[in-house]
Amino acid sequence: MTKSLDISSFLKVSNWLTEALELDELLPALIKSAIELLPSADAGSLFLYDETDNKLVIKAVYNYGQEVLGLRLGLEEGIAGWTFKTRQAVIIDDFFTDSRTLFFPGQKEIAPIKSMIEVPLCVKDKAIGVISFDNLSTTYAFNEEDLQVVQFFANNATIAIEHTRLYENLRKQNEELEFLYHKSQENARLRTEFLNCATHELRTPLCAIIGFAELLMNNKSDQLTDRHRQWFDIIYQSGQDMLRLINEILDLSALLAGVITLSPQPFSLKSSIDALVLFTKHLTKDKPIEISYSISPDLPTIYLDQTRLNQILSALLSNAAKFTQQGKITIEAKPVGNDRFSVSVSDTGIGIKLEHAELIFEEFGRVDNSSTRHYSGLGVGLSITKRLCQLMEGNISLQSVYNQGSTFTIELPIKLNSITVTN
Numbered sequence: 001m002t003k004s005l006d007i008s009s010f011l012k013v014s015n016w017l018t019e020a021l022e023l024d025e026l027l028p029a030l031i032k033s034a035i036e037l038l039p040s041a042d043a044g045s046l047f048l049y050d051e052t053d054n055k056l057v058i059k060a061v062y063n064y065g066q067e068v069l070g071l072r073l074g075l076e077e078g079i080a081g082w083t084f085k086t087r088q089a090v091i092i093d094d095f096f097t098d099s100r101t102l103f104f105p106g107q108k109e110i111a112p113i114k115s116m117i118e119v120p121l122c123v124k125d126k127a128i129g130v131i132s133f134d135n136l137s138t139t140y141a142f143n144e145e146d147l148q149v150v151q152f153f154a155n156n157a158t159i160a161i162e163h164t165r166l167y168e169n170l171r172k173q174n175e176e177l178e179f180l181y182h183k184s185q186e187n188a189r190l191r192t193e194f195l196n197c198a199t200h201e202l203r204t205p206l207c208a209i210i211g212f213a214e215l216l217m218n219n220k221s222d223q224l225t226d227r228h229r230q231w232f233d234i235i236y237q238s239g240q241d242m243l244r245l246i247n248e249i250l251d252l253s254a255l256l257a258g259v260i261t262l263s264p265q266p267f268s269l270k271s272s273i274d275a276l277v278l279f280t281k282h283l284t285k286d287k288p289i290e291i292s293y294s295i296s297p298d299l300p301t302i303y304l305d306q307t308r309l310n311q312i313l314s315a316l317l318s319n320a321a322k323f324t325q326q327g328k329i330t331i332e333a334k335p336v337g338n339d340r341f342s343v344s345v346s347d348t349g350i351g352i353k354l355e356h357a358e359l360i361f362e363e364f365g366r367v368d369n370s371s372t373r374h375y376s377g378l379g380v381g382l383s384i385t386k387r388l389c390q391l392m393e394g395n396i397s398l399q400s401v402y403n404q405g406s407t408f409t410i411e412l413p414i415k416l417n418s419i420t421v422t423n
Contacts, residue, residue: 026164027060030157034131035062037153040141041133043113047073047080048121048129048161056080056130063136079118080130087127089119089151093140115141119154123162131157202246210239251311255387262305262392264416269302269333269341270295276313280329283321293331299341303415308388315381316345316408324349327405339414340394346407352400361386361396385410392416 031046043063047056055072075081079100083090095101095113113134121129131154135141213236217229254260273293280291302309313331320329327348335341352360360382382396389396394412 023059023161023164023168026160028062030160031060031062031131034133034150034153034157037149038117038133038142038146040135040138040146041117043134043136045132045134046129047084047131049084049127056084059129079116080132083118083120083130084127087120087122087125089117089147089154091142091144091147092116092118093142095139112136114139117142117147117150119147119150121154121158121161123158128158128161203243206239206243206246210236210243213239251384255384255391260391262308262416264303264305266301266303267306269299269343272306272310272313273331273333273343276310276317277331279314280317280321283318284324284329287321287324288326289321289324290328291330292328294333296334298335299333300335300414302341304392304412305416308392309412312385312388312410313343313345315385316410319381319408320345320347320349320406323347324405335414336411340411341414342409342411344407344409346405348405351402351404351406352398353402354400357398357400360398 027046027048031044034046035041035044044061045058045064045068046060048059049055050057050072053072055074058068058071058073061068073080075085079090079092079098082100092098092101093115095115101113101116114137115135117133119131119133120127121131131150133142133146133150213232216224216232217236273295277291277293284291317329317331324347329348330346331343332346333341333343362383386396389410389412392412393416394410396408396410398406398408400406
């Protein structure tokens with residue numbers, strides 16, 4: 001065996017360290033390269049440890065029949081198990097006089113070994129397998145120099161095996177993640193389709209109920225008493241509440257699906273806030289609440305999607321009205337730098353505990369999820385508000401003191417280009 005052949009074999013292993021080979025390709029190549037290192041070795045086998053049944057499994061052979069591949073040996077069976085457990089390389093000068101050399105029944109016919117070198121494959125202090133260098137015709141075929149060579153090879157071979165295992169594990173994980181991703185995308189699509197279908201089906205009869213309730217409320221017939229009109233008003237208001245919940249589900253579904261179109265246009269922020277103040281006064285008409293607002297004269301014309309901005313502000317004002325029993329609600333709008341502005345909605349309501357501050361911005365996040373909760377709603381309003389702010393390149397923040405009140409502040413660009421967000 002020439003020195004150039006030895007170097008060539010080492011170079012092969014070094015190359016494998018940087019290549020992403022399949023383990024089934026690497027192991028036969030390793031055992032073949034290993035045998036080429038030693039002039040006295042004319043056969044060999046490579047075992048890997050299987051933790052599932054605590055056995056060594058023959059994964060690759062050279063100059064043996066393929067029938068031995070896959071054979072599983074207990075750690076008490078033969079020199080391979082001894083080498084694995086002790087993590088010691090060993091030279092067996094006379095295979096059949098050594099009591100440790102039993103491999104499997106019928107091994108004399110399948111593997112008529114005369115002498116061998118057995119080397120553990122170790123990663124730090126952990127053994128992962130064993131490699132065997134065999135001579136089928138001569139006893140005392142190996143020496144200490146051979147042992148040093150194969151130990152060096154085994155160290156490099158172990159790195160190659162672990163590199164390949166890591167690559168295969170990462171590949172499998174990537175395949176699993178890709179499968180889960182596509183599955184989640186499909187689930188999201190089905191969820192969106194179901195929500196859209198269900199909510200549209202609900203809206204059709206609901207709009208009829210609201211429409212007829214409104215007609216009955218406005219009916220001037222003498223046959224309708226004030227009590228009847230109160231009942232119709234309850235039907236009408238309850239229908240409006242349900243319609244609002246359905247619209248929230250539709251909005252959240254569209255936002256989660258990533259299909260929302262923004263239509264920026266110039267408008268006066270003051271005109272929007274004027275209308276929203278009237279809306280809030282209607283919500284708080286039965287409560288001792290003072291509503292006030294201030295708009296900085298430095299604010300220019302806003303160029304945003306007015307409908308979506310109104311949706312954001314009405315959600316904040318509705319929450320303020322819902323959770324405030326008395327006191328005041330204040331709206332403040334002002335510029336932030338040269339190209340952004342903020343609107344704050346403050347109240348003297350129940351406030352929010354610090355540990356719940358993030359929860360309220362999550363989908364269906366509620367501070368009180370009990371069946372006896374005092375306040376109605378799905379818990380999606382602030383999630384929608386946050387997502388709409390982000391969609392318009394803005395953000396929302398909260399400052400709150402429990403039992404004293406809350407301030408929600410949105411910050412948005414003064415001007416936004418037309419954007420369509422799609423999946």
